[in-house]
Amino acid sequence: MSEEARMSRISQLYSVDEYFAHYPGEDPSERPLVEEVYGKYPAWLSSHPIFAIFAHNPKLAELMMDLTVEFLKMPWLEREVSSVAIMVGDRVLDAEEAFMAHAAGWLSAGTSWAQVASLDFSDSPFFDEEEKDIITFTRAAFGEGVSDDAFNRLRSRYGDREMLEFTVALSYYTFFPRFIKAMGVSPLSRHSTVSLWESPTSARV
Amino acid sequence: MRKHLGKGNSNLSRIPEITTAEEYSEIYGDASAEVADVEAMLREYDDYKPISERLPGDWALMLHRPAMARKLLALDRYIDQEMTWAQRRDLRELAIEVVNQRYRCHYSHVRHMNAGLEAGLRPVQLAALYFPSSDVFSEEQRLVIAVVNAVIDSNLSEELFARAKSSYGERGMVEFMTVICYWSWWAMTLNVLMPVQDERPAADLSARTAKGDPAWGRAVKEAGTDE
Numbered sequence: 517m518s519e520e521a522r523m524s525r526i527s528q529l530y531s532v533d534e535y536f537a538h539y540p541g542e543d544p545s546e547r548p549l550v551e552e553v554y555g556k557y558p559a560w561l562s563s564h565p566i567f568a569i570f571a572h573n574p575k576l577a578e579l580m581m582d583l584t585v586e587f588l589k590m591p592w593l594e595r596e597v598s599s600v601a602i603m604v605g606d607r608v609l610d611a612e613e614a615f616m617a618h619a620a621g622w623l624s625a626g627t628s629w630a631q632v633a634s635l636d637f638s639d640s641p642f643f644d645e646e647e648k649d650i651i652t653f654t655r656a657a658f659g660e661g662v663s664d665d666a667f668n669r670l671r672s673r674y675g676d677r678e679m680l681e682f683t684v685a686l687s688y689y690t691f692f693p694r695f696i697k698a699m700g701v702s703p704l705s706r707h708s709t710v711s712l713w714e715s716p717t718s719a720r721v
Numbered sequence: 722m723r724k725h726l727g728k729g730n731s732n733l734s735r736i737p738e739i740t741t742a743e744e745y746s747e748i749y750g751d752a753s754a755e756v757a758d759v760e761a762m763l764r765e766y767d768d769y770k771p772i773s774e775r776l777p778g779d780w781a782l783m784l785h786r787p788a789m790a791r792k793l794l795a796l797d798r799y800i801d802q803e804m805t806w807a808q809r810r811d812l813r814e815l816a817i818e819v820v821n822q823r824y825r826c827h828y829s830h831v832r833h834m835n836a837g838l839e840a841g842l843r844p845v846q847l848a849a850l851y852f853p854s855s856d857v858f859s860e861e862q863r864l865v866i867a868v869v870n871a872v873i874d875s876n877l878s879e880e881l882f883a884r885a886k887s888s889y890g891e892r893g894m895v896e897f898m899t900v901i902c903y904w905s906w907w908a909m910t911l912n913v914l915m916p917v918q919d920e921r922p923a924a925d926l927s928a929r930t931a932k933g934d935p936a937w938g939r940a941v942k943e944a945g946t947d948e
Contacts (some may be wrong), residue, residue, distance in 0.1 A: 572892040575799060576799065576895070576899060594795065657909060661769050671736070690905065691903070
């Protein structure tokens, strides 16, 4: 873990040892619980700054990761348009770090950079009707409120369960940008993201 | 089951509310694992907050994804009953109501009104959230309000963060930020899905008049009335 990646207003605790070094007065009887949490989600806790911050409270970190696992199972997130909603949310929240990280995933999947650059324009010709509806819905969810028309247009496409998933996911992805900004977390994956912007494949429109 | 949509009808949420395993099966069939999750979630909720008549609307919406609802409930219960920073219930409920006020989330605002009063917040404080510097709040309450507003505005300064951190420590700040972000999550979700409002403020709320609170009394006196 580079020093840059560790920058935040709150220490990032990437291992059991780091946890107990940070909290030397912690009751030793707590160690099995802490080890259990780090052992349950080793990949996230050893590399993801957000969860390494949540690890100040291991039980909270565990519950957050349990919930995240369930969110990631939601079929709506498998739709390509989910990225559109999430990145519009990042922009509304002025969450550059989250936006860059999410854009990296979208671009690496081969999506047009022109779409990423046009997220402020729901009537852009780079978006199809579904994507336009998603943008309108997302902006309304962050702003004046989602109209019945905007809700029902997507409900007729996705059904009740996926509308719940869409809404829950959209809200969940606002949780993290807010948390990241409040905690002053340094760039999550800035360097890899920028290189993607400059790659030939992402130049497709 | 209440199952219509459209905010023009306050008796109906935008997607059906599911309050029993039978209602779930009626929509999604009898997939045993999922129905079992619905039943387990209802048991866990009742163990956490005894269900008097029906599962509240916000959670009834979550039951479209019962496994997720269970994980969410586990987190909710932990925050409510164990997480250290949130055990200062007056501060927690104040933070939540500021979130609700900022998001204009009426459903959650009403849901937390009773909890706020029970935690020791005064009606005049719940009514004054729009005025974060008001002297109806203590210094610590003003700090909490300022931090919540700054997080929602994405402009939490180093100075304000440091002030809060000096009071609550690193673990406390993680927990405080979790409270803000978690109830922001709820507020945004509920604003979109619009569950039926099924909780009302405490019955004695109307009895807490100006005479019961010096802050109200001063305001009323200055306004030239005697109630």
